[in-house]
Amino acid sequence: xxxxxxxxxTRRIQNWAQRQKAKGIKLELQAYPARGCWKxxxxxxxxxxxxxxxxxxxxxxxxxxxxxxxxxxLDRPNAASYHHHKxxxxxxxxxxxxxxxxxxxxxxNAAQVDKFLVWIxxxxxxxxxxxxLPFMLFTSSTKNKEFYAEFIKTDSGHTxxxxxxxxxxxxxxxxxxxxxxxxxxxxxxxxxxxxxEDFLRLKGAKTQSGQLSKKTLMDSREKLLKFRNWIGDxxxxxxxxxxxxxxxxxxxxxxxxxxxxxxxxxxxxxIRYCWREDACKLENLPKNIDDRNLSFRATQNKKKKxxxxxxxxxxxxxxxxxxxxxxxxxxxxxxxxxxMLNCGFTQIDLEHLKRDEIDLDTGRxxxxxxxxxxxxxxxxxxxxxxxxxxxxxxxxxxxxxxxDNALCAxxxxxxxxxxxxxxxxxxxxxxxDNLSRNWQDIRAxxxxxxxxxxxxxxxxxxxxxxxxxxxxxxxxxxxTHVTVSDxxxxxxxxxxxxxxxxxxxxxxxxxxx
Numbered sequence: 001x002x003x004x005x006x007x008x009x010t011r012r013i014q015n016w017a018q019r020q021k022a023k024g025i026k027l028e029l030q031a032y033p034a035r036g037c038w039k040x041x042x043x044x045x046x047x048x049x050x051x052x053x054x055x056x057x058x059x060x061x062x063x064x065x066x067x068x069x070x071x072x073x074l075d076r077p078n079a080a081s082y083h084h085h086k087x088x089x090x091x092x093x094x095x096x097x098x099x100x101x102x103x104x105x106x107x108x109n110a111a112q113v114d115k116f117l118v119w120i121x122x123x124x125x126x127x128x129x130x131x132x133l134p135f136m137l138f139t140s141s142t143k144n145k146e147f148y149a150e151f152i153k154t155d156s157g158h159t160x161x162x163x164x165x166x167x168x169x170x171x172x173x174x175x176x177x178x179x180x181x182x183x184x185x186x187x188x189x190x191x192x193x194x195x196x197e198d199f200l201r202l203k204g205a206k207t208q209s210g211q212l213s214k215k216t217l218m219d220s221r222e223k224l225l226k227f228r229n230w231i232g233d234x235x236x237x238x239x240x241x242x243x244x245x246x247x248x249x250x251x252x253x254x255x256x257x258x259x260x261x262x263x264x265x266x267x268x269x270x271i272r273y274c275w276r277e278d279a280c281k282l283e284n285l286p287k288n289i290d291d292r293n294l295s296f297r298a299t300q301n302k303k304k305k306x307x308x309x310x311x312x313x314x315x316x317x318x319x320x321x322x323x324x325x326x327x328x329x330x331x332x333x334x335x336x337x338x339x340m341l342n343c344g345f346t347q348i349d350l351e352h353l354k355r356d357e358i359d360l361d362t363g364r365x366x367x368x369x370x371x372x373x374x375x376x377x378x379x380x381x382x383x384x385x386x387x388x389x390x391x392x393x394x395x396x397x398x399x400x401x402x403x404d405n406a407l408c409a410x411x412x413x414x415x416x417x418x419x420x421x422x423x424x425x426x427x428x429x430x431x432x433d434n435l436s437r438n439w440q441d442i443r444a445x446x447x448x449x450x451x452x453x454x455x456x457x458x459x460x461x462x463x464x465x466x467x468x469x470x471x472x473x474x475x476x477x478x479x480t481h482v483t484v485s486d487x488x489x490x491x492x493x494x495x496x497x498x499x500x501x502x503x504x505x506x507x508x509x510x511x512x513x
Contacts (some may be wrong), residue, residue, distance in 0.1 A: 015053045078129040112147035133162035193233025214418045223266035237282040249294045261296040314459040335392035340456040343383040351416040353406045366494040369478030380494040384501045386513040409434045
């Protein structure tokens, strides 16, 4: 019989509010079944909230009530003064929380500030508020006296404490302003996009000072863009973990391009940079950032890959076509291509070749390769020029009207035009390789379809390495030093090197010069 009665009582509980009451849970709002909504009595007035009597309805009604109560509290007569003091001393409380209190007086004061904020909240619960804050109920020269001496007592005996005109003492205004300044300086965005630009700004500054080449800066932006697009600029740095490293690696594995390792290394370099920055919240470097399992290797058969590269090398017949009687290349291209083979130059070397690096009387070019200029003790190579190269170089130097540069493109344009610009706070390299672009436009017309300029340099180095030592090949290419002795002890200031002269002369004969 008892069980049956309990079941009947349960059936009488029809709505969610009644079920909560049966469980002993007190609700902030009261259900009003007659209207199917919720209500709240406050300051002798009833407020209704049109939401169903359910859990979801209660949560929505409660949120609406919280917002309404906040408005009511601010609109109440005399409430502004109470909230004014509450905001001021909330800042004081925050200062003590972050800086602490050293002396006993400061410790007492900090505790009394906490009590004062609790006291204000209690006052705001009163049906009616006084014209000004009745602070004497909380503090005086004998009650919470440290608080009184710090914030209320003045030399004149007059105080604005309790009124809207009250301001914190000058000492506290200075403290809070200084704390805010420090806080603002530390409050930097923690998104991937922000820190990528910070990383690139550093590289941009190094480029402007000559510590990095403009091409390196361009590569940095390009390689990092792949990571940014994958992870999203709005992603947080703090969320970069071992899973991020692994998932980005998995993403790169699926990409069709071959230099996946370069993209991966740039992302890891960026992550290390952020980890070292105090202002960045990335405090833990992912443990797998140097995991050797996360590496790439070419999937193409090595022999096949070697054959493809070998087929791209230039031949003696190709260089004969440069001076074809029926349709020779324009003079400037003849000069460019001869220098590329004679001296192992790239487009950037042609762009930066200076007049004072050339001695037409002795038929030599003495220079440090552009890429090697940023290294300690870079090799200064002395190249012996072939007669054909000297003749073409002399004509092109006469055509070029630039004061310092020895060569120029069509209509006195730069061979490679590079300049740094700042756009929306971002350091960007604008780079136009006029030589490569124009070569792609004309090469098919002159019988060089598919021929790449970069393989002229590779043709020269391959030929020399097969006939002479690898060390001589490095000298021909103007590469940075490999051995410790070359890096730190051997100083060669551009003197002619008999073996290099011999190798270059031999190379010229192989190609008919």
